[in-house]
Amino acid sequence: MTITSLENDKVKKCVRLKTKKYRDLEGLFLVEGFHLVEEAYKANLIDEIILIEGETCSYHFATFYVTKDVMKKLTMMETPSAIMAICHKRKMSPDLGNHLLLLDEIQDPGNLGTMIRSSKAFGIDSLVLGEGCVDLYNPKVLRSTQGMAFHMNIITRDLKELIKELKQKGIPIYGTHVDKGVNAYQLKKEEKENYALIMGNEGNGVHEELLALCDQYITIPIHQEVESLNVSVAASILLYELNRR
Amino acid sequence: MTITSLENDKVKKCVRLKTKKYRDLEGLFLVEGFHLVEEAYKANLIDEIILIEGETCSYHFATFYVTKDVMKKLTMMETPSAIMAICHKRKMSPDLGNHLLLLDEIQDPGNLGTMIRSSKAFGIDSLVLGEGCVDLYNPKVLRSTQGMAFHMNIITRDLKELIKELKQKGIPIYGTHVDKGVNAYQLKKEEKENYALIMGNEGNGVHEELLALCDQYITIPIHQEVESLNVSVAASILLYELNRR
Structure with a gap:
């Protein structure tokens, strides 16, 4: 099923993650584009995948599909990418090294x-x-x-x-x-x-x-x-x- | 005299200089902000100064004053600076050094x-x-x-x-x-x-x-x-x- 409405709760949640306030509140953030999504994957940070309808990817996470218009609303770039991911913030170590x-x-x-x-x-x-x-x-x-x-x-x-x-x-x-x-x-x-x-x-x-x-x-x-x-x-x-x- | 109209010829000329095409055609370019204007001055590149009405500067070049609205049209920044300069491109040397x-x-x-x-x-x-x-x-x-x-x-x-x-x-x-x-x-x-x-x-x-x-x-x-x-x-x-x- 493809999300077509900008009023959808999932879409609204993603839009909120564009602001620092909500990223801090929820401990989540968005990444965009295949390269960054792949790096987030390697670091085990992905919770959910967002794809433009018709696209595919090889990640096994909860995935939701959106129309181009919805992606335009979510994107932080001039030309929206085909993929985004909702990620959780990495747990950082108190041991800072030297x-x-x-x-x-x-x-x-x-x-x-x-x-x-x-x-x-x-x-x-x-x-x-x-x-x-x-x-x-x-x-x-x-x-x-x-x-x-x-x-x-x-x-x-x-x-x-x-x-x-x-x-x-x-x-x-x-x-x-x-x-x-x-x-x-x-x-x-x-x-x-x-x-x-x-x-x-x-x-x-x-x-x-x-x-x-x-x-x-x-x-x-x-x-x-x-x-x-x-x-x-x-x-x-x-x-x-x-x-x- | 302060230029208040966006249809003024001088203003139109400056707006054209926002594009590479006209910069190349006329051999001119714009700089904005006191620091860059000062550096252009040191390099003897300034032809004319543009100031927001009410501002002063110590440069002795043809100076024209504009309203805030005109400056907003000329600026390339989110917050317009109080000063801009129309400069001529520097003559470069064919001797490239080593x-x-x-x-x-x-x-x-x-x-x-x-x-x-x-x-x-x-x-x-x-x-x-x-x-x-x-x-x-x-x-x-x-x-x-x-x-x-x-x-x-x-x-x-x-x-x-x-x-x-x-x-x-x-x-x-x-x-x-x-x-x-x-x-x-x-x-x-x-x-x-x-x-x-x-x-x-x-x-x-x-x-x-x-x-x-x-x-x-x-x-x-x-x-x-x-x-x-x-x-x-x-x-x-x-x-x-x-x-x-």
């Missing part, structure tokens, strides 16, 4: 997604989102992660409190600085063993009170006419460098 | 902008856009460059032809490969002296016929579960690495 990326008020979904993808690529154990970060389950974030969000330990914490705990465990906190830090090219082997790197807001950088808690600043040497790098580029270069063995 | 980034069908404006910003940061002499790349003067591209587009030599060329010329000059062509290239961490000093790095389309990578012309492939070692990095991140990491002295 290679961490802390994010302070990252607001651009593309930047957050890209940093998650790079974190997985370069051996980060846990990503910690401080207050004011864009929602992890925002569809643009999930798309930019290319599904890597489903395979990473990502938690939300007060960064000031967390930094205190990390210091007690002997994990050094690294911040970035345009010119007063250690040259990234010259980081020593022992400086790469344990770390929590903190990156901040696109316009304002990391909050002063958090910067003051850093044990060391790192500087990526760049041309003097360039004020700064894109935050997800800077984070990725530093993770690449910290992963050099 | 550190080049070649881009093959890069379609995302944010990715192109970010790569331009990183190119300036890491000593690239010229950026070459092949066919199928998003327009350099697309407002989203210009915003992502943070104005660095105004301070870089950026040309459009047939990449296949250009690669032949570069080879004759003894400049090696580097491509990327997920696992069969030279490990990026192990690039030798002499491999960083001259190069043209080619990066390709977000979904499909570099065209086969261009890849076949590469003298060497470089691999950024990443976690096995990650298929690839974001293209602007991969380019930036390689430029950072090639700039290591």
Whole structure:
């Protein structure tokens, strides 16, 4: 049976999941497109599949079919995909490991997604989102992660409190600085063993009170006419460098 | 005098500049916001200033004032800025230098902008856009460059032809490969002296016929579960690495 009405309860439930409020309330989120659905499947996160009528897929989950018009209502993209999935949020581990990326008020979904993808690529154990970060389950974030969000330990914490705990465990906190830090090219082997790197807001950088808690600043040497790098580029270069063995 | 009508000739001209066709035809483009206008000013590219009525600025160019409604029509952002400028395209140099980034069908404006910003940061002499790349003067591209587009030599060329010329000059062509290239961490000093790095389309990578012309492939070692990095991140990491002295 194909759902044709925008007033259908299942459809209404999905539409609600477009907002952070309902994603938080229900512990659910939507993914769209075959690639992301496949990554959610590999991570055991799928509850139900939504397909455009006439399409097929090889997943064995409760599946409901919808018309193109209904899919247009559900989609978060300009051109709706043929498949979506309702997923439950992944259970994250309180054990954060000893290679961490802390994010302070990252607001651009593309930047957050890209940093998650790079974190997985370069051996980060846990990503910690401080207050004011864009929602992890925002569809643009999930798309930019290319599904890597489903395979990473990502938690939300007060960064000031967390930094205190990390210091007690002997994990050094690294911040970035345009010119007063250690040259990234010259980081020593022992400086790469344990770390929590903190990156901040696109316009304002990391909050002063958090910067003051850093044990060391790192500087990526760049041309003097360039004020700064894109935050997800800077984070990725530093993770690449910290992963050099 | 403040322009209040959307039918005003100056307003119509600006609206036309929102399309690549007219930007190409007239050799002009628009920039928006104080930061980008300032960067265009530093590069001597401004012809005229557009201000919302009541605003002031310290630039000495022909300035016309518009109402908020007119500015809303001209803006390319959700919240219009108080200032825009009509600029002429920068004259680019045919001398491309010996550190080049070649881009093959890069379609995302944010990715192109970010790569331009990183190119300036890491000593690239010229950026070459092949066919199928998003327009350099697309407002989203210009915003992502943070104005660095105004301070870089950026040309459009047939990449296949250009690669032949570069080879004759003894400049090696580097491509990327997920696992069969030279490990990026192990690039030798002499491999960083001259190069043209080619990066390709977000979904499909570099065209086969261009890849076949590469003298060497470089691999950024990443976690096995990650298929690839974001293209602007991969380019930036390689430029950072090639700039290591």
